[in-house]
Amino acid sequence: MTDYHENQKNEAVDLLAAFNVVATVTLEDRAMTIALDNPSRRDVAFAMYAAFAVDMAADPVYSEDREAVRITVYLD
Numbered sequence: 001m002t003d004y005h006e007n008q009k010n011e012a013v014d015l016l017a018a019f020n021v022v023a024t025v026t027l028e029d030r031a032m033t034i035a036l037d038n039p040s041r042r043d044v045a046f047a048m049y050a051a052f053a054v055d056m057a058a059d060p061v062y063s064e065d066r067e068a069v070r071i072t073v074y075l076d
Contacts, residue, residue, distance in 0.1 A: 005032070008032065008054040008075055009032050011050075011054045012051070015050040016034070016047065019046040021036070021042075021046045023036050023047060030075045031072055031074050031075070032054070032055075032073045033071070033072045034070070034071040034072075035068065035070050036068065037067065037068050038067055039069050043069075047069070048062070051071050055073055060073050
């Protein structure tokens with residue numbers, strides 16, 4: 001993990017906060033995960049936007065169940 005990756009994570013946190021989306025953003029081994037509990041469709045849309053905004057080469061892995069959404073972005 002580098003300062004560049006930490007900056008990408010911080011950018012995602014700032015974007016989500018700007019859109020009033022409550023999320024937990026973690027960074028581990030160049031993989032940024034955005035976790036949402038009981039999200040609305042709007043929250044998921046903004047989380048996907050944040051994932052692509054921080055890394056235009058993002059390849060998000062989007063998994064959905066009834067109560068939570070986890071978006072994992074593998075950063076280059």
